[in-house]
Amino acid sequence: MSKSMLIISRRSPWSGPSAREALDIALAGGAFDLQVGMLFLDDGVLQLAGDQRPALLEQKNLGANLQALPLFGVDALFACATSLAQRGLSETNLTLPVEVLDDAALRSLIGRFDHLVTL
Amino acid sequence: MKFAIAVFSPAHAPSSRRALRFAEAAIQSGHQVARLFFYQDGVHSASSNIVTPQDEVDIAAQWRSFVEQHQLDAVVCIAAGLRRGVLNQDEATRHGRPAANLSAPWDLSGLGQLHEAAQLADRLICFGGD
Amino acid sequence: MSTLHVISHSPFADDRLDSCLRLLANDDGLLLCGDAVNALRAGSPVEARVRNADLQQRLFVLAEDVRARAIHSELAQALDYIAFVELTLKYDKVNSWL
Numbered sequence: 001m002s003k004s005m006l007i008i009s010r011r012s013p014w015s016g017p018s019a020r021e022a023l024d025i026a027l028a029g030g031a032f033d034l035q036v037g038m039l040f041l042d043d044g045v046l047q048l049a050g051d052q053r054p055a056l057l058e059q060k061n062l063g064a065n066l067q068a069l070p071l072f073g074v075d076a077l078f079a080c081a082t083s084l085a086q087r088g089l090s091e092t093n094l095t096l097p098v099e100v101l102d103d104a105a106l107r108s109l110i111g112r113f114d115h116l117v118t119l
Numbered sequence: 120m121k122f123a124i125a126v127f128s129p130a131h132a133p134s135s136r137r138a139l140r141f142a143e144a145a146i147q148s149g150h151q152v153a154r155l156f157f158y159q160d161g162v163h164s165a166s167s168n169i170v171t172p173q174d175e176v177d178i179a180a181q182w183r184s185f186v187e188q189h190q191l192d193a194v195v196c197i198a199a200g201l202r203r204g205v206l207n208q209d210e211a212t213r214h215g216r217p218a219a220n221l222s223a224p225w226d227l228s229g230l231g232q233l234h235e236a237a238q239l240a241d242r243l244i245c246f247g248g249d
Numbered sequence: 250m251s252t253l254h255v256i257s258h259s260p261f262a263d264d265r266l267d268s269c270l271r272l273l274a275n276d277d278g279l280l281l282c283g284d285a286v287n288a289l290r291a292g293s294p295v296e297a298r299v300r301n302a303d304l305q306q307r308l309f310v311l312a313e314d315v316r317a318r319a320i321h322s323e324l325a326q327a328l329d330y331i332a333f334v335e336l337t338l339k340y341d342k343v344n345s346w347l
Contacts, residue, residue: 028230107274111250115243116344133283144330247347249257249283
């Protein structure tokens with residue numbers, strides 16, 4: 001039985017390579033068939049906002065790369081309801097099929113994984 | 120117990136020193152450091168080109184001697200390293216860069232090494248930021 | 250499974266501590282190190298939030314960080330690195346808020 005890892009991604013996609021490097025950990029885990037989950041928290045939920053134009057800032061499209069998660073077998077995807085609400089984002093208009101969880105559900109989610117990496 | 124320790128900050132950050140002191144304490148307590156993995160800005164902690172002012176503690180040098188003394192498995196993420204200019208001789212040659220700043224005891228490898236370490240360790244501990 | 254949360258950023262500059270306190274389960278612990286120990290500065294609003302979080306027996310600080318900053322608090326148990334290592338084994342896993 002392999003150990004599971006939850007990657008908690010809490011940086012905006014516009015704040016340098018951190019959000020992309022959190023995603024890379026998840027994709028690498030998926031490529032090795034490991035049990036990997038990803039939780040978008042705090043500014044990390046901004047990665048799920050629609051209609052973003054990274055090309056205007058001469059950046060690659062992280063949103064497109066996030067779509068690779070299910071292809072790599074990483075379909076345990078979650079977002080924090082509080083973080084979304086704090087940033088005025090609606091649960092119904094996100095770019096990934098995430099399960100939106102309240103704080104109590106997040107506490108139990110975090111409890112279920114063997115390892116945690118929060119970036 | 121087996122620890123996997125991941126470092127996300129450069130040698131001048133307090134958290135790089137904290138990671139080093141934690142790893143030293145783990146070994147002193149009879150535990151095993153299964154792997155050190157340097158990711159994000161942590162790749163700078165492994166750079167051999169850091170010149171610390173003489174009146175400051177040289178954490179980069181301490182990392183190197185700690186890894187050598189205990190013959191630890193110390194891996195620098197290749198993608199994070201390339202992005203930040205931390206290259207071994209092979210990568211410097213491959214990408215036509217004038218200098219390498221990474222050498223033994225560090226290995227340059229991929230994120231799979233972080234996952235492998237997490238699989239075989241009892242605890243994965245990350246150090247980064249301030 | 251229980252989690253030891255570790256925070257090293259100053260609580261005055263970002264939302265890590267607040268998010269962590271929000272998501273801390275009843276059997277989780279919290280270790281403050283680096284500038285995060287400023288959360289224990291007596292009289293600060295942050296210290297009041299930590300005090301109200303009901304963290305008896307599960308709030309820890311790295312001793313060198315509070316001593317270096319001349320912070321004195323009865324809220325947290327101060328640890329050296331050997332005790333830090335052992336603490337990570339008392340919890341099932343560690344979550345560092347990088």
